Amino acid sequence: MIETADAEPEYDDSAIRFLEALWGEGYLSPGGPDEVDRVVEGVSLKGKTILDIGCGAGGITLHLVATHGAARATGFDLERPVIGTARRGAIRQGLEDRVSFVQAPPGPLPFTDASFDVVFSKDALLHVPDKNALFAEIFRVLKPGGVFAASNWMIGHDGEPSPEMKAYVAAEELSFTMASPARYAEAMRRAGFTDITVRDRNPWYREVAREELSRLKGPLYAQAAAAVGAAYVDKNIRTWEAMQKVLDSGEHRPTHLRGWKPVG
């Protein structure tokens, strides 16, 4: 296990409690297990070893083992609070023998070459500034014949973000370094991935986000405010309102990515 001194976490205990109230225990991104299942649709995980990059509170890493029959999964994240939550979840679900959670600073992935059959990630890669270095690392830790399958929040173009997009990213107060689907696909190609596919999830998430906002303003408000305080919920309602504009314009582009590491 690797432990390091950390900077102030972006996903602190309040963020974890708030996002879990909205998206479910162990989930810091939208869609729950159904959306995870769509990311890995058609890929058999049975008996495979999986790396989950940016695993957050660990709900997805646990789901990949408990429901998809992976032999072993390793969740990797930079931040201590999410890794602590994830480890507690593994114990609660009795999965500690098949799932481990690793915390390490940004930079090269702390895993040896060709150590995973599958690299998975959900809505975390937008935090990594150097996309070429990221995919070189993902390619390195995958076994030949292995697959990368991810969901990620992207921007629809590589030009200057619109004022609405800048306002949304500022409202998040998170280290987003968004890039376009074309930019991600290019970084994957450069790393050596083949059979790259890109699937636009904006039409799905823009409707889901609308429901999230109305739940936050309505039936979920009291529960979320009890968990993190009304001011925190009010701030997030403003963030969701800013996000809805760029989802509706199509500039905010949640996207699925997939690619293979050639066998030879």
Ligand SMILES: C[S@@+](CC[C@H](N)C(=O)[O-])C[C@H]1O[C@@H](n2cnc3c(N)ncnc32)[C@H](O)[C@@H]1O
């Ligand atoms: C929106 S959360 C998603 C967490 C989880 N994948 C999920 O869907 O519930 C983004 C996660 O990415 C992590 N993260 C940020 N930068 C990272 C990096 N360079 N490498 C790995 N994880 C990172 C954050 O700490 C956070 O836990």
